Amino acid sequence: MGLKQNLHNLKEKYKGTKMAPAFNAIHTFLYLPNEVTHGGTHIKAADDLKRTMNTVIMSLIPVLIFGMFNAGYQHFSAIERAQGITTEFSLFGSFLTWDNLWIGIIKVLPLVVVSYAVGLLVEFIFAVIKGHEVEEGYLVTGMLVPLIVPIDTPLWMLSVAVVFGVVIGKEVFGGTGMNILNPALTIRAFLFFAYPTWMSGDKVWVYDAVERTGTADAISGETILGTYAQNSESIYSTWDKFMGFIPGSIGETSTLLILLGAAFLIFTKIGSWRIIVSTFIGAAAMGLIFNGIVNADIITESSKFYGLMSAPFWEHLIIGGLAFGAVYMATDPVTASQTNKGKWIYGFLIGFISIMIRVFNPAYPEGVFLAILLMNVFAPTIDHYVVQGNVKKRLKRAKVKTA
């Protein structure tokens, strides 16, 4: 008798007790359960919720590993900058090194572990109290959360935010599949509004920068958006921005790897290409409008919006969290629009509003998470009008035929 049979026997034994959902969650995580559906013919498909979630997680692994290396790279290059040393960048010489990875291991992995431990604990508690099964929804959220926070986020803050996000963002609506807002972004929004000093500025993006403030070893690293918001030139090349060797939230920097992840999601048909493409189109459209305003000399260099408005529209697509938001957040099937036409509108507006908030938000030059949360709220409305429009069109056609 293998482990699977043992687990199954145990499951039969404890059926109906309070801890059953918690046990079942562990059981089904490891094995396919022995139960089969009764009566009738069912469509057989292998892409259940768990496989969907695991696919998304797989597409996030490269981003996570890159983020771990980048954490160390930003730390050491900030120290070198502070000491006035400039070293030539080389992929294996200065980026993929053990020292960099070590910083990633001691700073990024704890965020991942805490995010999963706290989130799953809340899920288990709710499953036991409410007597339903533990759902896999948190598997992806738990991976997304550490990727969208600054590296120096204190662990207790993350825990508080995760509890808030899972309870208020998801469980009050009835758990996985019922939520209006994306839980990962709810967590991010909570952190942003609750502890703004830890979520913005030029210190939080580089490991150890907060600790060293005011000492002789002080270092800093501003995000590119932060630099532009102050109307200064960025020190990073376009290539760096695209590859992701820049300061930022842990997982958001590398546009290249995010696009690879997007290709994987589209290939496996987990992520909607319509949403991803239309988000980029929307962002480019807003960027072009701003570029046009600058070219028409309506906004001059003295304006505080000049730095962000004059950035070429394509640059907006590769800096900040736009790519990450478009690929991993906006495509969340629960909170996005369901209809195909609705997906185009939904994605376009996310991109459009993201860049608008990015330029006009004085306190924090990034708006992707706010734009996605806003559109999450509007997604059902968009779907409603798309469906109604379709109904009207068909009614009209039917009338013409009968008449």
Place this chain on the structure above:
Amino acid sequence: MGILSKKDAGLIKDPLFDNNPITIQVLGICSALAITAELKASIVMSISVIFVLGLGNVVISLMRNIIPSKIRIIVQLIVVATLVIIVDLVLKAFAYELSKTLSVFVGLIITNCIIMGRFEAFALGNGPWKSFLDGIGNALGYGLILVIVGFFRELLGSGTLLGFKVLGDPIEKTGLYSIGYENNGFMLLSPMALIVVGIIIWVQRSKNKTLIEEA
């Protein structure tokens, strides 16, 4: 309760819990969101509403037989407005700083749905003593929620209670702050008051299932 009959006691007790104006009837939300960032403001607001609603109910109840029903809303407004102006002037005279915190919301007690609601639903049809109890009960129910929300928002948002630094000093890093704790700025924003009220509603309805409405 010796002084009150069982029915009269119910007039006070019901609005506190099972028929709470905020959590069950969902009235008076605006002020509950706006002024509960500090416990002190919540308490003063509660006392003001207790005064206005208790006295207003009695006045309306005394006049209930002589008010022509066509202009009753105007008469009610005049009564509330008079009482609110008294409260406003007293606050300005004796607690000027606090009246600045409460700002327009003292004046807006006039439009607080709970007050007009009780006048219409209770005082117009009952005697002065009962109306007084009903007014006090509803205002207490309103105040109870305000104080709970104000307590959590001030404690978690500013780390103080009634202005006392109960969690330590955030600038000198004493108490909880010495181990890295920080105030939650979200608590001071109005949306968080809505969420706190929502959590109270959630807890209350999961304790007493009869309160859950049919979907």
